[in-house]
Amino acid sequence: MAVLVADDVSRRYGDTVALDGVSLDVSEGEIFGLVGPNGAGKTTLVRALTGTTEVDGHVELFGTSPQSVDGERIGLLPQDFDPPERLTARELLAYFGGLYDDPEPADALLEAVGMEANADTYYENLSGGQQRRTCVATALVNDPELLVVDEPTTGIDPAGRRQLWQLLEELAADGTTIFITTHYMEEAEELADRVGLLANGELVALDTPSALIETYGGDSLLYIDGEFEDDVTGRVEYECSLADGQLTLRNVPPEDIGRIVTEAEAAGATVDSLTWTDPDLEDVYLELTDQNVTERRSVEAAAAEVTSQ
Ligand SMILES: Nc1ncnc2c1ncn2[C@@H]1O[C@H](COP(=O)(O)OP(=O)(O)OP(=O)(O)O)[C@@H](O)[C@H]1O
Structure with a gap:
């Protein structure tokens, strides 16, 4: 059953056409x-799906309009998100827990996100990632049935990010539906069952990560550095090219x-x-957002050259 449906949503x-x-x-x-460049419309779509902005088209959560869904x-x-700063992490969770009938225990939540050691620190004194x-x-x-998180791991260190991925995976395995926007392609590839790519307000691709990579990711590349005869490319059975002592197959x-x-x-x-x-x-993303793979690799190569000088 679809928990969340967007049909021809525009804003x-x-x-400015934020969603098309x-x-x-x-x-x-x-x-x-949901991935896409800055300004692609991701946050606008999150707002549309959660009923916090008016849109043209149709949005449904649990078979009804976002405004009619029980907030629980x-x-x-x-x-x-900008919570009150003069509360400790634990007090903050108690504060938000007070809005619901049967909130999860604050300490269990803090442990789940790796914050148990900082439970008594004022929010304003926590680092950005904390x-x-x-x-x-x-x-x-x-303990929501549908979790909508807009760039949840921005600013969080790699280990903390992985901890949150595991948490989100466990929640999904228990039946929670999760809608996540991110700028980290590794995060989308690792975590998401399906990925939608938004560009200029349009959903330009939507599929499983592996299907997207298969369709848009381009070739696998083998780079061999060394010294080669000029005619080497004619003797290898794979499509290849030779430049600056590097054979690319x-x-x-x-x-x-x-x-x-x-x-x-x-x-x-x-x-x-x-x-x-x-x-x-990431190759899919660059391909579909007009920064093709060759361009990226040449930028990387140029950067490596500068670094080695
Ligand atoms: N309240 C607003 N008033 C005017 N323009 C807006 C408003 N909110 C968003 N926009 C515009 O709509 C477009 C989509 O913005 P949105 O914030 O949805 O993009 P995004 O994909 O979330 O970007 P980012 O990755 O930078 O967070 C942008 O051009 C933005 O300037």
């Missing part, structure tokens, strides 16, 4: 990841790498190092 702010005919649905227990069923973490973890905990205080199955190197060396090449890259969700 304008003056001349977005349609999607999210099933019970699914983790849906939803947990929302807005991007710009504040964000506390904010995530406030969205869980009513496309779509080589990993099991063929050893043989290719042996054959190249037998033909007089000297091989110094190998790098193999598989396309990932």
Whole structure:
């Protein structure tokens, strides 16, 4: 059953089209990841889905309008959530817990987001990442059936981020439906069952991470650095190119790498190092937001060159 449905949702702010005919649905227990560049419309869509902004089109949560849904069923973490600062982390959770009939215990929530050691610190004295973890905990205080979190892990260190991924995965495994926006492609790829990519207010792709990578991710690339004869590209059975002592081969199955190197060396090449890259969700993102993969790799190569100088 779809917990959340958006059908042809549009929103304008003056001349700005923030959302342009977005349609999607999210099933019970699914983790849906929404990604897209700054200004793509992600926060506007979160607001549309949670009934905090008026939109054209149709939005439904649990089969009814967002405004009619019992607030006990939803947990929302807005991007710009700004709780009272003169409360400790524990007091803050008690404060938000007071809005619900049967709140989760503050200490259990703080432990779940890795904040137990800072429970008695005033919110204003917490680091940015600690504040964000506390904010995530406030969205869980009513043990919601639908959790909508707008960039929940921004500013959180890698270990803390992974801890939150695990928490969200456990919640989803227990049936919580999760709608998450993020700028971290690794997060979307790791966490989301399906990913929607928003660009200029339009949903330009929507599928599982692996299907998106298969469709839009481009080739796997094998880079071999060394010294090669100029005609090496004609002797390798894979699509390849040679530039600045680097042979680049496309779509080589990993099991063929050893043989290719042996054959190249037998033909007089000297091989110094190998790098193999598989396309990932970041490549999909760059491809669909007009920054193609070749461009990214050349930017990375230029950066590496500058660093090594
Ligand atoms: N209240 C508002 N008034 C006017 N324009 C707005 C308002 N809210 C959003 N916009 C515009 O709508 C567009 C989408 O903004 P939105 O905040 O939804 O993007 P976003 O994808 O969440 O961006 P970010 O990744 O930077 O958080 C932007 O062009 C933004 O300037």
